[in-house]
Amino acid sequence: MDWEAIGLSLRLATCSALLLAPLGVLLAWPLAYGCFRGRILLEAITSIPLVLPPTVLGFYLIVALGPHSPVGMAWESLTGTRLVFSFQGLLVAQVVTNLPFFLQPLVASLGGVDRKLLEVASTLGSRGAGVYFRVALPLAWRGLLSGLILSFAHAIGEFGVVLMVGGNLPGRTRTASIAIYDQVQSFDMAGANRTALLLLGFALAVLAGTAWLRARERAWT
Amino acid sequence: MGLRMLLSMVLGGALAMGTPAPARTAPVQVTVAAAGDLRGVLEELKSGFEARNPGVELRLSFGASGSLTAQILQGAPFDLFLAADEGFPEQVRQAGLADARDVFPYATGSLTLWVRRDLGLDPSRDGWKVLSSPGVRRIAMANPVVAPYGRAAEAALRRAGLYDGLKSRLVFAENIAQAAQFCQSGAAEAGLLSAAQAGHPAMREAGLAWVVPAGAYPPLRQGGVVLKAGRCADQARAFRDYLTGPDGQALLARHGYGKP
Amino acid sequence: MDLSARFTRAFPAGPVIEAGFDLALDSFGLTVLFGPSGCGKTTVLRCLAGLERPDSGWIMAGDETWFHAGRNQSMPAPDRSIGYVFQEPVLFPHLRVAGNIAYGLHGRPWSERRARVAELVRLMGLDDFADRRTAEVSGGQKQRVALARALAPRPRLVLLDEPFASLDRSGADQLRHNLRQILQTLAVPAILVTHDAQEALALGDRMLFMEEGRIVRDGSPAEVLSDAGRAARDQIGEVVRVRVAGRTEGLLRLEVGPVHLFAPDPGSRFQEAYACIRGEGVSLERGPHGLLSQRNRLSAVVVRIEAQGALRRVHLDAGFALEAVITAWACADLQLEPGQQVHALIKASAIQVIPIEA
Numbered sequence: 001m002d003w004e005a006i007g008l009s010l011r012l013a014t015c016s017a018l019l020l021a022p023l024g025v026l027l028a029w030p031l032a033y034g035c036f037r038g039r040i041l042l043e044a045i046t047s048i049p050l051v052l053p054p055t056v057l058g059f060y061l062i063v064a065l066g067p068h069s070p071v072g073m074a075w076e077s078l079t080g081t082r083l084v085f086s087f088q089g090l091l092v093a094q095v096v097t098n099l100p101f102f103l104q105p106l107v108a109s110l111g112g113v114d115r116k117l118l119e120v121a122s123t124l125g126s127r128g129a130g131v132y133f134r135v136a137l138p139l140a141w142r143g144l145l146s147g148l149i150l151s152f153a154h155a156i157g158e159f160g161v162v163l164m165v166g167g168n169l170p171g172r173t174r175t176a177s178i179a180i181y182d183q184v185q186s187f188d189m190a191g192a193n194r195t196a197l198l199l200l201g202f203a204l205a206v207l208a209g210t211a212w213l214r215a216r217e218r219a220w221t
Numbered sequence: 222m223g224l225r226m227l228l229s230m231v232l233g234g235a236l237a238m239g240t241p242a243p244a245r246t247a248p249v250q251v252t253v254a255a256a257g258d259l260r261g262v263l264e265e266l267k268s269g270f271e272a273r274n275p276g277v278e279l280r281l282s283f284g285a286s287g288s289l290t291a292q293i294l295q296g297a298p299f300d301l302f303l304a305a306d307e308g309f310p311e312q313v314r315q316a317g318l319a320d321a322r323d324v325f326p327y328a329t330g331s332l333t334l335w336v337r338r339d340l341g342l343d344p345s346r347d348g349w350k351v352l353s354s355p356g357v358r359r360i361a362m363a364n365p366v367v368a369p370y371g372r373a374a375e376a377a378l379r380r381a382g383l384y385d386g387l388k389s390r391l392v393f394a395e396n397i398a399q400a401a402q403f404c405q406s407g408a409a410e411a412g413l414l415s416a417a418q419a420g421h422p423a424m425r426e427a428g429l430a431w432v433v434p435a436g437a438y439p440p441l442r443q444g445g446v447v448l449k450a451g452r453c454a455d456q457a458r459a460f461r462d463y464l465t466g467p468d469g470q471a472l473l474a475r476h477g478y479g480k481p
Numbered sequence: 482m483d484l485s486a487r488f489t490r491a492f493p494a495g496p497v498i499e500a501g502f503d504l505a506l507d508s509f510g511l512t513v514l515f516g517p518s519g520c521g522k523t524t525v526l527r528c529l530a531g532l533e534r535p536d537s538g539w540i541m542a543g544d545e546t547w548f549h550a551g552r553n554q555s556m557p558a559p560d561r562s563i564g565y566v567f568q569e570p571v572l573f574p575h576l577r578v579a580g581n582i583a584y585g586l587h588g589r590p591w592s593e594r595r596a597r598v599a600e601l602v603r604l605m606g607l608d609d610f611a612d613r614r615t616a617e618v619s620g621g622q623k624q625r626v627a628l629a630r631a632l633a634p635r636p637r638l639v640l641l642d643e644p645f646a647s648l649d650r651s652g653a654d655q656l657r658h659n660l661r662q663i664l665q666t667l668a669v670p671a672i673l674v675t676h677d678a679q680e681a682l683a684l685g686d687r688m689l690f691m692e693e694g695r696i697v698r699d700g701s702p703a704e705v706l707s708d709a710g711r712a713a714r715d716q717i718g719e720v721v722r723v724r725v726a727g728r729t730e731g732l733l734r735l736e737v738g739p740v741h742l743f744a745p746d747p748g749s750r751f752q753e754a755y756a757c758i759r760g761e762g763v764s765l766e767r768g769p770h771g772l773l774s775q776r777n778r779l780s781a782v783v784v785r786i787e788a789q790g791a792l793r794r795v796h797l798d799a800g801f802a803l804e805a806v807i808t809a810w811a812c813a814d815l816q817l818e819p820g821q822q823v824h825a826l827i828k829a830s831a832i833q834v835i836p837i838e839a
Contacts, residue, residue, distance in 0.1 A: 062295060066295050066296065067295065067296040072296075081298075082296040082297075082298060084295055084296055084297070085292065085295070085296065085297040085298060086298075114571070116567060116569075116571045117571055117573060119532050119558075119565075119571075120565065120567070120571050120573075121573075121584070122531075122532070122557070122558040122559050123530055123531075123532070123558050123559075123563060123564065123565040123631070124559075124564075124584050124585035124630065124631070124634065125559045125585050125587070125634060126559055126584075126587070127557070127559050130559075130587070134584075134587070135573060138575045139573075139574065139575055167282065167292050167297050168282045168283070168284065169252060169280070169282055169297070169298075170280045170281070170282065171250070171280060174282075182283070184402055185257070185260065185283065185396075185398040185399055185401075185402050186260050186261075186283075186398070187401075187402070187405060187421060187423045187424075
C-alpha cells in the first residue's frame with residue numbers, strides 16, 4: 001500500500017480545506033446576502049471550476065502560477081522555489097478548484113436562514129458583520145460542514161488538475177489518485193486495487209456522512 | 222455535535238499522517254524523470270544503484286518524454302531526465318536548463334510488435350501480416366507527438382505501407398507504458414511497444430512479440446541529461462555513471478536494450 | 482424630547498401608507514396603532530425601526546435624524562435605539578433563553594450583562610427557564626423572552642407588532658395582563674399594533690386609528706372608538722366608561738351617571754372600566770311592562786333610526802349613547818320615531834366589561 005501517496009492526499013485535502021474555509025466564509029457573505037450589481041458575476045466566477053474540464057483548469061493554473069507568470073516569479077523571489085510542481089502549488093490549485101464545492105452548500109444554507117432572525121438581530125444593534133457572524137453563520141453550520149466535507153472529498157479524488165499542476169513527483173505531488181494511475185501503468189494491479197478500494201471506502205463514508213447530516217436537518221425542523 | 226468531534230478527530234489524524242520533511246540524516250533524494258519504456262528496468266537499476274550507494278534514494282517519475290520535457294521547461298524540479306530519444310534532452314539543453322557536457326546517451330531502444338496469445342497468430346513468423354487479421358480490432362501505440370516510441374511506430378508503419386490502412390484501428394496512449402497497459406488489459410488486441418515492455422512477465426504471459434527490424438524506423442537512441450535546477454547534481458551524475466557503466470548496461474541489455 | 486414622524490411609503494400594488502404623529506420619548510406611554518388588517522400598521526412600525534425605508538418625509542427622535550428623504554439620510558436599524566417584538570416569537574434557535582435576552586448587550590462588560598439579564602428574567606417571570614433551549618419553552622414564554630430581549634439594551638422606544646396574535650388564549654391573556662406593568666416599570670414608551678379593539682381599550686393610553694394607510698384619528702381609545710367607523714363598532718359596540726358600584730353573585734353593578742347596569746364580572750379587581758354594548762344585545766319596549774329576564778331596563782329617547790336591510794339600527798339616548806338593532810317589522814309595530822320615549826332592555830350577558838389597568 002502506497003502510504004506515502006495516501007498520506008500526501010490526506011495532507012493536501014486537509015490543508016486545502018483549512019485554507020478554503022476562511023476564504024469561502026468571506027465570499028459566501030456577499031453571495032448569500034449582497035445586493036450589488038456585480039453579484040451575478042461573482043457567482044459565475046466562483047462556479048467556473050465546476051463546469052470547466054480539469055485540463056482547461058490545469059492549463060490556466062500552470063499559466064497563472066508558472067515560472068514566467070507574475071505570481072510564479074513573486075513566489076520564487078520570496079521563497080527561492082517554484083510554485084508549480086510543488087505541494088504549495090497544488091494547494092493553490094486545490095483551493096481554486098474546490099471553491100464551488102465549499103461555497104454552494106454554504107450559500108444555500110445561508111439563504112435558508114429565516115430573514116426575520118436577521119432583522120431581529122439588526123434591531124438589537126448588530127451591523128452587517130455582527131448579523132453574519134453571530135446569527136447567520138452559526139445557523140448555517142450544516143451548510144458549512146457539508147461544504148467542508150464535500151471539498152475535502154473532492155480534493156482527495158482530484159486527478160487532472162493535480163497531474164498538470166503538480167506532475168507526478170513522489171512524496172511531493174503524487175497523490176493517491178495519481179499513484180493508482182502509476183501503479184496500473186506498471187502492471188501493479190494488486191497495488192492499484194488496494195489503493196482504489198481505500199478511496200472507494202472513503203467516498204462511501206463521505207456520502208454516508210452527508211446523508212446523515214441531511215437526515216438530521218429534516219428532523220430538526 | 223457528535224459529528225463535529227468525529228470530524229476533528231479525522232482531520233487531526235490526517236494532519237498527523239503524511240510524510241514529514243526529510244531530516245538531515247535521511248537519505249539524499251534524487252528525483253528522476255524517466256520515459257515510460259524504462260518502467261521495468263529502472264526499478265532494477267534503482268535497487269542496484271542504491272545498494273552500492275547507501276544514503277542516496279532515487280525517486281522515479283514516469284511519463285512520455287515529450288510531456289516530461291514540457292514539465293521541465295515549466296520548472297519541474299527534477300535532477301535527472303532519461304528520455305526515449307536524444308531530441309528531447311537537446312531541447313532541454315537549448316532552453317538553458319542543462320550544460321552540454323551533462324547530456325549523454327545511455328541505450329538504444331527497439332520497437333516490438335505484440336499480439337494477444339488467444340488470437341492464434343504468430344508474429345515472429347508473419348510479421349506485419351498479423352495486423353490484417355480480423356481478430357485485431359484495435360492496435361495500441363504511444364502518441365507520436367510526445368513519445369519517441371510512438372514516432373518510431375508511426376515511421377515503421379508508414380515504411381511498411383500500412384499506416385493509412387490501419388489508421389482507423391490505432392489507439393494512441395499517452396505514453397508507451399500506457400500503450401502496454403492497453404494491451405495487457407485487453408482493450409487493444411495488438412500493440413507497438415518497446416522491447417522492454419513486451420519482455421515484462423505480464424506481457425509475455427498475455428501475448429506473443431516480434432522485434433521490428435531495426436531498419437524500419439529511425440534508430441531509437443535514448444539519451445539523458447543532468448539538470449542544472451536539481452539540487453543533487455553529484456548524485457545524479459553518479460547514477461548516470463552507473464547507468465552507462467558495465468553493471469547498468471548489462472541490466473539494460475537483459476531488458477532488450479542495445480548499447481548507446 | 483419627542484419622536485416626530487411624518488412620512489409616506491408607497492407600494493406598487495396597494496395604497497400609499499402615510500404616517501404623521503409625535504410621541505414623547507422621555508416618559509412612559511403606550512400608544513396603540515389600531516386598524517383593520519392590511520391597512521399599513523406593520524409598515525409604519527417597520528419604517529420607524531429602520532427595517533424599511535419610507536419614500537418621503539422624515540423621522541426625528543429628539544435631535545437624532547433617523548430618516549430624512551430630502552437630505553437622503555437614513556440611520557440604519559442597528560443604530561436606532563429601538564426594540565422590536567414580532568408577531569411570532571422570533572428567537573435565536575442557537576442560543577438559550579438567557580443568551581437570547583443578552584444578545585443586544587454584546588460588548589458590555591460581563592457583570593453588567595449578567596445583572597441586566599437577571600433583572601429582566603425576574604421581571605418577566607422566566608426564572609425557571611433562563612437555561613432552557615428555545616425549543617423547550619411554550620409559546621407564551623417565548624414571546625416573553627422576545628420582549629425581554631427587546632428591552633434588555635434599554636431602548637428609547639419599543640415597537641410591538643400584534644405580539645399576542647400567535648399565542649393561545651391563556652398565554653395571550655397572561656402576557657396582556659403583565660405587559661403594561663412591565664413597560665411602566667422600565668419606563669419605556671411603546672407603540673403596540675393591534676386590530677383587536679378590546680386589546681386597544683385595555684392597554685392603550687392613546688390610540689392612532691388607521692384606515693387604508695392613513696391615520697384618521699388620534700386620541701384616547703374610548704374617544705376614538707366611539708367615533709370610529711362601522712367596522713370597529715360592529716366588533717365592539719358602544720363604549721361607555723363606567724364605575725364599579727358593587728359586586729354580587731358574579732355580576733357587577735356598574736354606574737354611569739344616574740344609570741345602573743348589570744354585567745358579568747370578568748374577575749379581576751378594578752374600580753373603573755369600559756362597558757361595551759353591542760347593538761344586537763339591546764331590545765326596545767314601549768308601553769307598560771311585565772316581568773322580564775333582562776336585568777337592565779333603561780329609559781331612553783329615540784334619536785334617529787337607520788335602515789339596514791331588513792333591520793333597523795335605532796340610535797338612543799339613555800344618559801349615554803346606545804344602539805338597538807331590531808327588525809323593521811318590530812320597529813313598525815312599536816311605531817318608533819325620533820323623540821319618542823322608550824325603554825331599552827339589555828341582557829347583562831350582552832355587556833362586555835373591560836377593566837382599565839391602573
